[in-house]
Amino acid sequence: MEQTWRQAKAAFAAIAIPPLAWLLLFFIVPMTVIWAYSFGENTGPTTIDFTGTFANYMRAVEPLYLEIFGKSLVVAGLTTVLCLIVGFPVALAIAFASPRMKSWLLLLIMLPFWTNLLIRTYALIAVLREQGYVNFTLEWLWNNASGLMTFVGLQPLGEYEPLTLLYNNSAVIIGLVYVHLPFMVLPLYSALDRMDRSLMEASLDLGAGHMRTILLVVVPLAAPGIASGVLITFIPALGAYLTPDLLGGTDSQMIANVIERQFKRANDWPFGAALSFLLMYLTFAAIAMQALVQRRSERRR
């Protein structure tokens, strides 16, 4: 039903030129410049020569940086897994809620997604710090437990030591899960919502329990939705800058923080450019894997 551009050249030009020109000038060109820089060398404080060297990439695969890449992958992977574990039952509950409740729950899940990332991270700090509500709750539980133990004649538990919930790796993961949970819930929800209910009923009718129905019928059929949920959680988590910056300690820097340092502080743009492109290649690899899963499940259909 599409028409070829030759049939309406003037209309096609009027429609196509503005977005394509913008994309070229303000996206492709900047990206190409960075890509070129990744093969360049610093020759002065502000001058960079395009020498075609691979030195930047060689430096990026040194153990120090490989470790950071590995760590970023692990953190992003853990975040994704946690989001999946929490998100799947939530998506299931939303998909099978009554229509009224469903739209409220969806709105509640989506609202934080519309809220500024920085504000959310900042709000999380206030809750997690030593003088925050998580520690207050734990202290209250601790003291009550302690009181109870004295009451039944045991030794009290002693003074409550506030947990350090901030400025470490687990804080980064909590923060990433906090930020990315809606990304996971929404595609899972739409996959579960689209699924033919009678397939689940058929499974129950044939004697399978709920767990087996979910494992043997729901998960295989929702695989494309799960894959896209995993992807859109994993990609931003892998490239996260703000969360590790604000919630992480000195040893929880992720790849984006290293890139930022090259550009803003170390002033080593070629090396930063090389790291950026490596991060992008990793992203593309993740997308390719997802496409593979998608294609396989489509072929099965």
Add this chain to the structure above:
Amino acid sequence: MAKNALPIPSALRPGRGGVRKERPGPLEYTRRWPLRLIVAATLLFLYLPLITMMVFSFNTSRRNVVWQGFTTDWYVKAANNASLMEAFVNSLTIAFFCTIISVVLGALAAVMLWRFRFPGKTAVEGSMALPIVVPEICLGVAMLVFFARVMPWPMGLPWPLNLGAITIAHVSFAFPFVATVVRARLASFNRELEEAAKDLGASEWRTFWDVLVPHMQPGLIAGALLAFTLSLDDFVITFFTAGPDTITFPVKVYSMLRFSVTPEVNAASTVLILVTVVLTAVGLHIQNRNADNRKA
């Protein structure tokens, strides 16, 4: 009406003496308590920090710890903080221009990809998707380099022209989102409507305005909402393109966080959250109204 019901002994008749609570059906997962617990815990996890922050924006104490009393002082303080207010206004201005440009470009791109067949279409589709998937940090540094070396944005331009660089950077990642949303909407367009309009004598141009644009409208609204929040939300890309005199709200909050946290930030953040919530509500309302009109 004649019933084939046999008389039932009243002892067997259920529901006497108080209706028994109906047990959940097998697929009513929402009514099962383990799932309810998980949903409740998740919502608590998502909202507790935000609500705490909002509540403490009204606290008399400087420290975000103990509730001491109600005050709106922090809102006054925030309003009197010139640089904070400037950043706030900047953010809204950038979001406004970003939305307009993104909707126009996104709609054009969507129509182009939906309507036409042309050489290199796959490549164009692929590059349109790139800004969506490329990590923010990569786009951020690319923009930093671009505005530093390739196309330096003139310094000292009058407001709001000085915000041009940031706005451009925002449009670059926002308009492909708009294009995706609008194109999804276009996919449900019934070509026969267009043919009917032409059959009834409308020109190409009139058909576009009378038939296609009204159909696109919900997509355009959703896209505009998305562009606005993406722009307002963005920290990383702005962080790399902002100059010393072009601070946006997130960047300002970020630098304040580095020094000291005062309830002023809570107050300003609360206002920003309210702005987004209200805008989202308006957008959803418009969309629902459209959906209802269409159904009627």
Add this chain to the structure above:
Amino acid sequence: MSEAVVSNAPAPKPTPHVKDNAIIRFEGVTKRFDRVMAVDNVTLDIREGEFFALLGPSGCGKTTLLRMLAGFETPTEGRILIDGKDVADLPPNKRPVNMVFQSYAVFPHMKVADNVGYGLKMDRVPGEEIKTRVAEALELVKLGGYGDRMPDQLSGGQRQRVALARALVKRPRVLLLDEPLSALDAKLRDQMRSELTSLQEKVGITFIMVTHDQDEALAIATRCAVMNRGVLAQVATPADLYEFPNSRFVADFVGSVNLFEGVLERDEQNEAQVRCPEISSPVYLDHGVTGARGSTVWVALRPEKIEMHKRKNGETAPKMEDAPAGANVAAGIVRDIVYLGSETNYEIELESGRRIKTFRSNLTRYDQEDFTWDEPVWLAWHACSPAVLLS
């Protein structure tokens, strides 16, 4: 009531496999969705070996009743018994009933054999036995050798057979069929109708079918329950449903009918008379009605039970005494003719202005009488033909 009269419908089909025990019993079952009453105090027994049809317009609660039996909905009130046991506490996967879904619900990601074997696997039947039973079941539904196909390689009709095999292989006490023929095209539907009947006789399992198609119910079922707005309107054999409907709703829903409102003027042991304003002479019946004299009743007259004869203009109606024994006669004018091939439908305007339907089989290739538009006619029907309805 009218059951006293001997039916001219064929004697019910012999059903030696139907036993006397109630395999399913609904006791005062009610289902409310929020405020909507989907099923309202239904009490019904279904006997072992029956091919039972739940018939009714969409939204009448028939599917809800079926789904409550399968365990997908829980009754708001009342009890459901299978083999005399209350199944309220049994989830769907523990009930001895299996279902063929309207959409078939064949798992798209499993081979045909895995689909059919799914239920057996859930029951932890040994692998070897699964294999042989799956093969048998596929053979039964004429899909032998299709085990390795994926569902998307099958036609709609074949997918339905997979769904049937998948349910039957578990040897359920009762097989539930939700609108089994609605998604098939007309030719396939006729074929599947007879196959379902013979399949049911072969396996001897009780079948319960939900349908909105009265032809389907009359053709297949040994007994039907007609539902309307959540209430059972009538439970009877197909022939009784058609010839002795108990209400205007049933008369109108099952088959085509002309309904006349009237007043019961005379009601004796073996004759009765109803005066209908829309028919110029009173309607004479050769059986009693058991209604109060002077009460409002409805006369239901099926189109095929009306005979049509030529009438000369100005001719008066024969007197009751002259008419053939027990016949009713009314004058009319042909207003519309629809030729349908095997038969021709006529719309006749009575003297009161009321239009009624009748039809004639096209017994020969040339119409012997050749009725035409605006032609005056006599309509006649036997005194035992109309059904008198009290509601």
